[in-house]
Amino acid sequence: MMILNRSLILGSALATFLFASCGTSETASTDASADTTLAKAMDYAIDTATSAVDWKGTMVGVKSHTGTLHFTNGDLQTKDGKLTGGSFTVDMHSYTFTDTNYAKPGSAQGTKQNLMGHLMSPEFFAVDSFPTAQFTISSVEGTTATGQMTVRGHTSEEKLENIVLTADGKTISASGDLTFDRQKYGVSWASPMKDMVLSNDIVLHIELQGQAR
Numbered sequence: 001m002m003i004l005n006r007s008l009i010l011g012s013a014l015a016t017f018l019f020a021s022c023g024t025s026e027t028a029s030t031d032a033s034a035d036t037t038l039a040k041a042m043d044y045a046i047d048t049a050t051s052a053v054d055w056k057g058t059m060v061g062v063k064s065h066t067g068t069l070h071f072t073n074g075d076l077q078t079k080d081g082k083l084t085g086g087s088f089t090v091d092m093h094s095y096t097f098t099d100t101n102y103a104k105p106g107s108a109q110g111t112k113q114n115l116m117g118h119l120m121s122p123e124f125f126a127v128d129s130f131p132t133a134q135f136t137i138s139s140v141e142g143t144t145a146t147g148q149m150t151v152r153g154h155t156s157e158e159k160l161e162n163i164v165l166t167a168d169g170k171t172i173s174a175s176g177d178l179t180f181d182r183q184k185y186g187v188s189w190a191s192p193m194k195d196m197v198l199s200n201d202i203v204l205h206i207e208l209q210g211q212a213r
Contacts, residue, residue: 171197
């Protein structure tokens with residue numbers, strides 16, 4: 001009986017070792033495959049349904065307005081799991097508003113409709129003449145991407161900062177912040193009232209989701 005029990009114990013230990021070894025090998029193989037995929041130069045197409053730009057404009061001393069814009073297309077490139085390049089195009093007709101700093105409907109001024117008219121007019125972004133805006137990454141250092149932004153037909157260098165990126169070889173998620181001076185892009189409207197000054201800074205927060213091509 002002692003010999004039999006010893007044999008059973010040895011057999012069980014061997015089986016446990018073999019199963020553990022097989023599991024470790026499979027896990028290591030999976031991890032190695034993921035590492036190999038991320039090491040490659042990857043190209044991701046932006047999902048326009050789940051990606052957006054949040055914007056904020058401030059009338060100094062009065063109020064701020066916030067809203068969202070959506071993309072027509074875009075792509076991001078990575079290598080070793082890090083951002084290396086990309087570009088995206090914004091649909092300037094896709095304005096939605098997320099703040100509540102508006103006059104009641106029917107008022108002469110200060111309604112959402114008034115603001116929409118101003119933003120789309122030649123006083124601001126002239127969207128009928130310039131229906132899209134673009135940002136193209138030229139270099140990336142740490143969590144900052146430098147690139148060329150085109151708004152209203154004007155192109156200037158800007159920085160997309162505080163980038164947070166997650167990529168697994170199949171999907172990508174990226175976010176970042178960009179603040180630009182509207183005057184550089186011909187958005188030069190000024191209030192006729194001296195105590196109402198529209199800030200030159202337009203603040204953007206960009207959220208991108210995408211899938212590998």
